[in-house]
Amino acid sequence: MIPVIQKNAENVVCVMVKTPQSNQSLDSVRQQKLEAGLVPFKLVKYFSFSSLVVILVFTLFLSWIISNNAREVMMEQNEEYSLLLAENLNQQVFRRFVLPAVVRYGGIKLSNPDQFELLNGIILGVIQGLKIDSVTIYDSSMNIISYSTAPDLIGKKDMGEEEYIKALGGVSNSRLAYSGNVFSLLHLAEDVKSELKTFIPFRQVRQDGEEGNLIMGVIEIEKNLSRSYANIIRLQGRIILVSSVVMGILFLVLRTIVSRAGEIMEKRAMERLRLEEKLNQSERLAHLGTMVATVSHEIKSPLGIVRSTAEILAKRIEKLAPGNEHLAKIIVDETIRLNSIVVEFLDFARPQKLSLRRINLNLIVKKVLLFITPELKKRRIELVTDLAPGLKDSRLDEERFYRALLNIVINALQAIGEGGQVQVSTSNLKGGGTRIAIRDSGSGIPEEKVDQIFKPFFTDKNRGTGLGLAITKNIVDSHGAEISVDSEVDNGTTFVINIPPAK
Ligand SMILES: Nc1ncnc2c1ncn2[C@@H]1O[C@H](COP(=O)(O)OP(=O)(O)OP(=O)(O)O)[C@@H](O)[C@H]1O
Ligand SMILES: [Mg+2]
Numbered sequence: 001m002i003p004v005i006q007k008n009a010e011n012v013v014c015v016m017v018k019t020p021q022s023n024q025s026l027d028s029v030r031q032q033k034l035e036a037g038l039v040p041f042k043l044v045k046y047f048s049f050s051s052l053v054v055i056l057v058f059t060l061f062l063s064w065i066i067s068n069n070a071r072e073v074m075m076e077q078n079e080e081y082s083l084l085l086a087e088n089l090n091q092q093v094f095r096r097f098v099l100p101a102v103v104r105y106g107g108i109k110l111s112n113p114d115q116f117e118l119l120n121g122i123i124l125g126v127i128q129g130l131k132i133d134s135v136t137i138y139d140s141s142m143n144i145i146s147y148s149t150a151p152d153l154i155g156k157k158d159m160g161e162e163e164y165i166k167a168l169g170g171v172s173n174s175r176l177a178y179s180g181n182v183f184s185l186l187h188l189a190e191d192v193k194s195e196l197k198t199f200i201p202f203r204q205v206r207q208d209g210e211e212g213n214l215i216m217g218v219i220e221i222e223k224n225l226s227r228s229y230a231n232i233i234r235l236q237g238r239i240i241l242v243s244s245v246v247m248g249i250l251f252l253v254l255r256t257i258v259s260r261a262g263e264i265m266e267k268r269a270m271e272r273l274r275l276e277e278k279l280n281q282s283e284r285l286a287h288l289g290t291m292v293a294t295v296s297h298e299i300k301s302p303l304g305i306v307r308s309t310a311e312i313l314a315k316r317i318e319k320l321a322p323g324n325e326h327l328a329k330i331i332v333d334e335t336i337r338l339n340s341i342v343v344e345f346l347d348f349a350r351p352q353k354l355s356l357r358r359i360n361l362n363l364i365v366k367k368v369l370l371f372i373t374p375e376l377k378k379r380r381i382e383l384v385t386d387l388a389p390g391l392k393d394s395r396l397d398e399e400r401f402y403r404a405l406l407n408i409v410i411n412a413l414q415a416i417g418e419g420g421q422v423q424v425s426t427s428n429l430k431g432g433g434t435r436i437a438i439r440d441s442g443s444g445i446p447e448e449k450v451d452q453i454f455k456p457f458f459t460d461k462n463r464g465t466g467l468g469l470a471i472t473k474n475i476v477d478s479h480g481a482e483i484s485v486d487s488e489v490d491n492g493t494t495f496v497i498n499i500p501p502a503k
Contacts, residue, residue: 048254052247059243067236071178074228075196079174082198082221086172087211089126089135089219094205096122098216110146119147131223133195137202138164138218146217160199160218167199167218174198178229194229197222285456289349296345303342307335341465347403348456348467354397354478358502361394361401361426361434362387368405369424372413379418386425394434395502396479404475407468408438408495414461415442415493432501437494444489453485 097119101108110116123135127149136148143164144157153159166173180192198221204214314328365387376383412422420441427435445453452458454473459466476483480500487493 048258052251052254055250056244056247059247060240063236063239063243066239067232070232070235071176071229074225074232075174075176078196078223078225078228079198082174082196082223083172083200085127085130085132086198086200086219086221089123089221090200090202090211091205092122092126093119093137093202116147120149123147123149132221133224134220134222136220136222138220140168140202140215140217160220163197163199164218164220167201168215170201170215172198172200176225178225180229180233192226192230192233194225195222196225288456292345293349296342296349300339300342300346303335303339307332307339310335344465344467344471348471348474352400354400356395356397356479358393359396359398360391361396361436361499362391364396364398364402364405365424365426365436367402368409371406372409375413376422379413379416381413381416381419382421384421384423386423388425388427390428391426392428392432392434393502394499396499397475400475401479404472404497405436405438407472411468412438412440412442412493415444416440417442429498429501434499434501435496436499437496439492439494441492444491444493445485445487446489450485450487454483 097115098108101115101118105112105115108115110119127135134149134153136150136153137146138144138160139146142157143160145153145155145159148154163173163175175197176194177197178192178194200219200221201215202217202219204212204216206212310328310331314325314332317328318325365385369383369385373383409422409424416422422441423437423439425437427437429435449458449460454469455466456470457466458470473483476497482498484496484498485493486496
């Protein structure tokens, strides 16, 4: 803010303030400082977001590992079961079918319906109630199905794959075929299906009951595991759902904390910035005050001499050149006005000690209104008062508070010009303390100027010093009170002062 001393058309010294450009750069510097203050916090914010993503990925991975493990356990258990069953089948078929068939028919020939029925009866009897889908027996010399509980398969060639070859080599093994995944739960992928095929060598049984080395074929036991597999997929779905919900809640809580912390930090950064600016401004004002006080003091004495000389001159002119007294009167009037400006400058520049005492605010308001009434009448301005009858006392410096209110009221009259309304009301505040509101129906203050009006030397009047509201604010602040303004262009302005309770 740079105060510029100018002379206007009437050769009157006035002080104006150049603001727009300096304000713009001030705002950007302010924004930069604020951003710089918030950088470490922003890093924390990004860190929290990225850690959430990592946790989510990790949870998905974990759910996959758990369900994979469950699938392996399911396969192992069922394979064990199939192996036991196959061993039993091996024994039963060899003892109750192979040996009797060789004795009775001289060899095994499943094309013989009697032999087939015998074998079929034995196998169906063994697997009855065991939740086995099918039992198939492959020939050992050719890859051909000799027997199956599924009649369509009998006689089919080359159906045994590498598992069949392995089993022929004496090694039992299994194949788990499955289809479907978690998306099957939402019917977005194919249905969940799973079947376990276990291939076991069909061995000759010795007389002592032990299995011999001769491999006569391969037994394939097929078990449908779709239900168990569907349970595993459901478990996987549940893990993903639960962890997503937990993650979601965690994310929301974290976001709330982060945004709350952000608000607090931004508030603190703003507060720090405000204090810094205030400190800078008070330093600048202190220098300015000293300068203004010195200059004003130097002007005051010669001004007194000019005024008294002009008064003497007026008397002499009256005798020597009657009719020209008004010339000397102009000098006197202007020195009076200049003097009041100088007094205002001094008032602003010199820190004054308050002499506080308990007093009713209504008394000071009435004094101000009494003083201003003739001017109100002259300008045909209506005065509406609403002074609270039971207004509590406040601790105020009567003279200085009178001055503060007068400055506001004078501004109100100037903003109205002629014919309008001024409303003055007082009231008790809820939490103790008192309030005064001064409203005028004047020109109002443009939004971009509202922030400036309390700054010293800000004025848009030809004959204004721009110190009226700065002095008022100084006085209000020194009482621990607060002043605020609410204005709308062409609709008027309201100044409100909240005064703390008297202790
Ligand atoms: N009630 C009001 N309505 C409209 N504008 C106002 C009002 N009060 C203050 N202002 C604006 O705020 C500016 C600063 O007011 P302030 O009282 O500090 O200085 P001033 O009135 O211009 O000069 P002076 O030092 O003579 O009081 C005014 O120039 C005016 O633009
Ligand atoms: Mg003023």
